[in-house]
Amino acid sequence: MSGQSRRPSKPYRRPKKDPVRILAFEALRAVDERDAYANLVLPPMLRKARENEDFDGRDAALATELVYGTLRRQGTYDAIITRCVDRPLREVDPPVLDVLSLGAHQLLGTRIPTHAAVSATVELARVVLGDGRAKFVNAVLRKIAADDMDGWLERVAPEYDDDPEEHLGIVHAHPRWVVSALWDALGGGRAGMEDLLEADNERPEVTLVARPGRSTTEELIEAVGEESALPGRWSPYAVRLAEGGEPGALDAVREGRAGVQDEGSQLVAAALANAPVEGSDRSWLDGCAGPGGKAALLGALAAQRGAKLLASEKQPHRARLVARSLAGNPGPYEVIAADGTRPPWRPGSFDRVLMDVPCTGLGALRRRPEARWRRRPEDLDSFAPLQRELLRQALVSVRVGGVVGYATCSPHPAETRAVVEDVLKGRAGADVTAEWIDARPLIPGVPALGDGPDVQLWPHLHGTDAMYLALLRRTA
Secondary structure (H helix, E strand, C coil): CCCCCCCCCCCCCCCCCCHHHHHHHHHHHHHHHHCCCHHHHHHHHHHHHHCCCCCCHHHHHHHHHHHHHHHHCHHHHHHHHHCCCCCCHHHCCHHHHHHHHHHHHHHHCCCCCHHHHHHHHHHHHHHHCCHHHHHHHHHHHHHHCCCCHHHHHHHHCCCCCCCHHHHHHHHCCCCHHHHHHHHHHHCCCHHHHHHHHHHHCCCCCEEEEECCCCCCHHHHHHHHCCCCEEECCCCCCEEEECCCCCHHHCHHHHCCCEEECCHHHHHHHHHHHHCCCCCCCCEEEECCCCCCHHHHHHHHHHHHCCCEEEEEECCHHHHHHHHHHHCCCCCCEEEEECCCCCCCCCCCCEEEEEEECCCCCHHHCCCCCCHHHHCCCHHHHHHHHHHHHHHHHHHHHEEEEEEEEEEECCCCHHHCHHHHHHHHCCCCCCCCCEEEECCHHHCCCCCCCCCCCCEECCHHHHCCCCCEEEEEEECC
């Protein structure tokens, strides 16, 4: 035995548990494992965490940024991580990849110092993955930390002139097919497209709706405080919360007199309500009413005119959400669980019909950042027959001279004008005739609405979700 003494090993140190990063990791796992949406799973997790007095508002804000930022730029971070691992990304265990993505976002997408981002993520890995895999995480993060975001994008994205769609997809964190689809819908050159993709990556403002006859924008602004609330840009019922805010803390929201609703959705409901009809105006239908935001606004507007709203939703649990949104409406209404493609009501029963159809949701990527990575081009084919049949049934359900609003939270041409044109031309088996109504005058004061007669809203032009609206009058 040599005379040299063996260096004593360091005592084992337990990893430090960081509640913010553990919560963010658990939210990412829920999105990945259960196909959950972050905007649904994160709020209750934050509420539970804030019951602990050590978890404050700043912690909640950081956890929210980590979750949404990581999901939003997942494709970009995947491309960067791929350059830093010695195996195909599909062979990296999903929990490990979630930790790496969280670390990449802290290094490249936040102002957290490099040392703090690496050490905090490695500690998280020790807690949720174990010491062995934490060493792998540490090695990968140190490679990522060797460059900033601009430097990495130069390395992983092709030149714009060589492949414009792939370049924009990696730089702005959108799948290539989504970039292509949005570009087809938007038209124009590179600048407008980059503005749209950048807008998709911004956290949207929280927007409230003051339901007419039940609350006012003045009441909401006073309750929030003038320093934290702004009137809507376009909707007369909208109030924007400048600092995010806590909508659930407002009396009007708790009592159902107001709600959280994107301004684009408000404009769609108001345009349908204000479209001229020939003859009576007593019976309104929301044929795809879940989860109830548009139904609640339509119900309030109908009540002011002495009309009754029927709100129909196929899924019973979503129909219950609609009923909750409409509870306390001052005018007559009814909520039913029914399939809009096989409606229980008689043809020609309604004066106004809104059909806000299921879609890919490409117009709400700001709110559901994981949707861009979850959707596939083939999803368009699965929605297409349903969208056409729902519009066809809407035209059957409205009386001659009545108005149908076809709406969808997608700008994809296959989900918007193509659906309407197919139904009007009889390609979807339509057995009624209808004509376009120019929707633009019914959305007053809003610029850049295109050539009409339909309307496409855009995040970068209007600050709304990318809602589409076509208004049609049944003629025979």
